[in-house]
Amino acid sequence: xxxxxxxxxxxxxxxxxxxxxxxxxxxxxxxxxxxxxxxxxxxxxxxxxxxxxxxxxxxxxxxxxxxxxxxxxxxxxxxxxxxxxxxxxxxxxxxxxxxxxxxxxxxxxxxxxxxxxxxxxxxxxxxxxxxxxxxxxxxxxxxxxxxxxxxxxxxxxxxxxxxxxxxxxxxxxxxxxxxxxxxxxxxxxxxxxxxxxxxxxxxxxxxxxxxxxxxxxxxxxxxxxxxxxxxxxxxxxxxxxxxxxxxxxxxxxxxxxxxxxxxxxxxxxxxxxxxxxxxxxxxxxxxxxxxxxxxxxxxx
Amino acid sequence: xxxxxxxxxxxxxxxxxxxxxxxxxxxxxxxxxxxxxxxxxxxxxxxxxxxxxxxxxxxxxxxxxxxxxxxxxxxxxxxxxxxxxxxxxxxxxxxxxxxxxxxxxxxxxxxxxxxxxxxxxxxxxxxxxxxxxxxxxxxxxxxxxxxxxxxxxxxxxxxxxxxxxxxxxxxxxxxxxxxxxxxxxxxxxxxxxxxxxxxxxxxxxxxxxxxxxxxxxxxxxxxxxxxxxxxxxxxxxxxxxxxxxxxxxxxxxxxxxxxxxxxxxxxxxxxxxxxxxxxxxxxxxxxxxxxxxxxxxxxxxxxxxxxxxxxxxxxxxxxxxxxxxxxxxxxxxxxxxxxxxxxxxxxxxxxxxxxxxxxxxxxxxxxxxxxxxxxxxxxxxxxxxxxxx
Numbered sequence: 001x002x003x004x005x006x007x008x009x010x011x012x013x014x015x016x017x018x019x020x021x022x023x024x025x026x027x028x029x030x031x032x033x034x035x036x037x038x039x040x041x042x043x044x045x046x047x048x049x050x051x052x053x054x055x056x057x058x059x060x061x062x063x064x065x066x067x068x069x070x071x072x073x074x075x076x077x078x079x080x081x082x083x084x085x086x087x088x089x090x091x092x093x094x095x096x097x098x099x100x101x102x103x104x105x106x107x108x109x110x111x112x113x114x115x116x117x118x119x120x121x122x123x124x125x126x127x128x129x130x131x132x133x134x135x136x137x138x139x140x141x142x143x144x145x146x147x148x149x150x151x152x153x154x155x156x157x158x159x160x161x162x163x164x165x166x167x168x169x170x171x172x173x174x175x176x177x178x179x180x181x182x183x184x185x186x187x188x189x190x191x192x193x194x195x196x197x198x199x200x201x202x203x204x205x206x207x208x209x210x211x212x213x214x215x216x217x218x219x220x221x222x223x224x225x226x227x228x229x230x231x232x233x234x235x236x237x238x239x240x241x242x243x244x245x246x247x248x249x250x251x252x253x254x255x256x257x258x259x260x261x262x263x264x265x266x267x268x269x270x271x272x273x274x275x276x277x278x279x280x281x282x283x284x285x286x287x288x289x290x291x292x293x294x295x296x297x298x299x300x
Numbered sequence: 301x302x303x304x305x306x307x308x309x310x311x312x313x314x315x316x317x318x319x320x321x322x323x324x325x326x327x328x329x330x331x332x333x334x335x336x337x338x339x340x341x342x343x344x345x346x347x348x349x350x351x352x353x354x355x356x357x358x359x360x361x362x363x364x365x366x367x368x369x370x371x372x373x374x375x376x377x378x379x380x381x382x383x384x385x386x387x388x389x390x391x392x393x394x395x396x397x398x399x400x401x402x403x404x405x406x407x408x409x410x411x412x413x414x415x416x417x418x419x420x421x422x423x424x425x426x427x428x429x430x431x432x433x434x435x436x437x438x439x440x441x442x443x444x445x446x447x448x449x450x451x452x453x454x455x456x457x458x459x460x461x462x463x464x465x466x467x468x469x470x471x472x473x474x475x476x477x478x479x480x481x482x483x484x485x486x487x488x489x490x491x492x493x494x495x496x497x498x499x500x501x502x503x504x505x506x507x508x509x510x511x512x513x514x515x516x517x518x519x520x521x522x523x524x525x526x527x528x529x530x531x532x533x534x535x536x537x538x539x540x541x542x543x544x545x546x547x548x549x550x551x552x553x554x555x556x557x558x559x560x561x562x563x564x565x566x567x568x569x570x571x572x573x574x575x576x577x578x579x580x581x582x583x584x585x586x587x588x589x590x591x592x593x594x595x596x597x598x599x600x601x602x603x604x605x606x607x608x609x610x611x612x613x614x615x616x617x618x619x620x621x622x623x624x625x626x627x628x629x630x631x632x633x634x635x636x637x638x639x640x641x642x643x644x645x646x647x648x649x650x651x652x653x654x655x656x657x658x659x660x661x662x663x664x665x666x667x668x669x670x671x672x673x674x675x676x677x678x679x680x681x682x683x684x685x686x687x688x689x
Contacts (some may be wrong), residue, residue, distance in 0.1 A: 010527035244614035
């Protein structure tokens, strides 16, 4: 039973990590039906910003928790700026083009950002400081769940709740939902669609940056390539849950994380990915638009 | 459509012609040294055959051994040769291809060569060995690491100055036993190198009654975390972990283990014996063991050979140069000790008399592997790798 609990909590952490990244994929897809492949790189840039800021703050002798807070805030701002710029540079000019063009542009952006960070920083792995403090009350549970895992899970839960409330109850959230339903109609009723799309990119990128800093601090290392695998897995989670749906992305990420953890724990980590993608295939066979996805006529 | 077809046909014809040209050039190259060898072989010469990839994709692995043989020959000749005979180096190209390797071996045999330095690739070596064995030619490779080449016992005429692929794993398991481990978890990164190493470790562990493998698993490189694997190691009751792979995964696993309070020894391989591992894993790297090649950079013969290479060829030597230089010295020394190129006498000398080489003072064990070359165990102590065994 202990073993089950340990695996469950490990899977929960992994699912939370995927969820923070998957939200960005699903929001962007919901609004403009574009798979933003550069999203994983935004996550990576968030982590790098966190590393640089944390390094500076440590040099100036800031206390532990404030470093984490400031690093997260800086990473969010910087990554949001990147998200905003990417949308303006790589996707907006192609908005009227056929669907494949922005997709290729997204892949190009992803490769560009990876190489840019590799050249500007380094291709080596870099150590990431442990910014998340060790809580005294977690000592007794240390073998089951570490403080950093707890922080990641709690952060994801609060981000998800806040995002849901934001989409449900604010004016911008309403505008987003309207744009997602029908972009032309939203324009006709006076919604500034360009602004809404930019806001979506900014929010998605911010979430990825939060994830980047927390996860890098949990794992303790980063390099320019971390966004790729994390991005692919998060994208899988988003598809699993039904791309375009925010609760779907959360659920999909959780299901994916738990499946991987249990596959490793009870079968073998050799088959971790086999089980994860078998699950994806099975779900897509029975529910082609994902667990929470809405059935609708596809334009592809 | 017709135009396209004829275009394709034209392309194919051109490719075929190019391939044909390549083949002819090669043959011409091969023929040249053979003729030379046949023409200049008076009795006072000792021919040292060098076989390996001297052209093609893998030439960069083979050419350093030719240079090494030339430098070793020059050194010995300057000191009066081997029992009065001047050493002459004759090269045969096999491009690391088994079929070319048998050709090269046949040429060596028909030219009356008695000692051969080579081949470079394990596959080519294996293909050529039966011919050498039949012709009673002693062969020594600086780079063929495939374990069965020596361990099968099929080729008593084969020696090597490099440790076989499984030497590192053998050392790792020996060391695990020496620090008192009884139940080990063997983890790898599913890659050729990591999984190969882990598989060898598992074979040695399974063959030994004092130690058992309680877990054998691969992890996906680059995954966001390895907490499930860490839990599994914990659940397996292992008292030590052997990891085959590279440092990014190793540092993630070690960090995860230590954070979960799992303080059992962590042993790994050459892919982890890297300063980046210590930099990234930080305080969690402390106490980690890793095997790595023995350091022979302070060996005077090695330094002298590198200096000679720079003087002669104007560049730093390539891969397997120290091993090839050592093999050339070992072969020539064996002929000197034996007093002739008689097969049994040379074999006896290789097995029984020590020789000073660039990789240390060596002789060869009953199967043909050099004793005293290979790997050491290092441990991270105060943020540095220190040799412990």
